[in-house]
Amino acid sequence: MIVETLTVGAVQANCYLIGCEKTGAGIIIDPGDEAARILQAVQSRKLKIGHILLTHAHFDHFMAAKAVVEATGAPLALHPDDLPLLQTGGGATAFGLPIPPIPAPEIRLAEGDVIPCGTLNFRVLHTPGHAPGHVCFFEPEQGAIFVGDVLFAGSIGRTDLPGGSYETLMDSIAHKLMTLPDDTVVYPGHGPATTIGAERVGNPFL
Numbered sequence: 595m596i597v598e599t600l601t602v603g604a605v606q607a608n609c610y611l612i613g614c615e616k617t618g619a620g621i622i623i624d625p626g627d628e629a630a631r632i633l634q635a636v637q638s639r640k641l642k643i644g645h646i647l648l649t650h651a652h653f654d655h656f657m658a659a660k661a662v663v664e665a666t667g668a669p670l671a672l673h674p675d676d677l678p679l680l681q682t683g684g685g686a687t688a689f690g691l692p693i694p695p696i697p698a699p700e701i702r703l704a705e706g707d708v709i710p711c712g713t714l715n716f717r718v719l720h721t722p723g724h725a726p727g728h729v730c731f732f733e734p735e736q737g738a739i740f741v742g743d744v745l746f747a748g749s750i751g752r753t754d755l756p757g758g759s760y761e762t763l764m765d766s767i768a769h770k771l772m773t774l775p776d777d778t779v780v781y782p783g784h785g786p787a788t789t790i791g792a793e794r795v796g797n798p799f800l
Contacts, residue, residue: 595612595615595714595733595736595738596611596612596639597738598611598613598635599781600628600631602626602631602658603626603628604627604654606784607626607654607784608784608785609622609625609626609628609632609658610622610740611639612711612714612740613639613711613712618640618642619644619711619714620636620642620643620644620711621645621646621668621711622636622643622647622666622668623648623731623740624647624742624783625655625656625657625662626654626657626658627657629662630661633661633662643662643668644710644711645668645669645671645709646659646663646666646671647671647703647731648672648676649728649729649730649731649743649783650676650724650728650743651672651684651725651727652725652755653684653685653689653691654684655742655783656684657694659697660694660696660697664697669699669700669701670697670699671699671702671703672699672701672703673718673727673728673729674702674727675722675726675727676727676728677699677727679726679727679756679757680696680699685756703718703720703729704718704720705719715735716731716732717732717734718730718731719732719770720770721741721742721766721767721771722762723744723751723758723759723760723761723763723765724742724744724751724753724755724763725755725758728766729742732774732778737775737777737779738781739774739778739779739781739790740781741783742782742783743784744763744771745771745780745793746782746783746784746785747780747782747786747787747792747793748788748793748798749785750763750764750767750797772790772794772800774790775790776789776790776791777789777791778790780793
């Protein structure tokens, strides 16, 4: 599995370009900003993008979505519980930013959905708490999960934004993430990758 991490935008969010080495199929997770850079990485890898996936609808995870959707022709996917957040700009105005152009999601994600990418298959886990429609994308054969802003290396997602809930977030982490194997690689929405096992024993919030 190809995993390229592109740290983009003013708040340094992680956009992930994922590819199937056997087929050249690709997906993009959280195109947060710098569309030209994301598209250049797609071209360099010679990937055919089949889906553009949002873990949630905070602005720093979708600012480049419109340009990337238009350039690739791939459908945008989001959990419906985050549609209101997307439609109101993902909190951009609270940071003094203009509301970015917002493409309408063509795919409404749900718990248990499987997103194919060549020989890879990403299972959707609904993990609310940071945002109502937050989801993670788990590839069990590769032992990798893309967790957005639910879990970080040594930290957890903030819950003080509209729609956030500390109790809900901790429940999502306990029942959706900490049940995964310790060697599962965790790719967060900000900061470095980690593993479930490392966070189980070393994360002070857990």
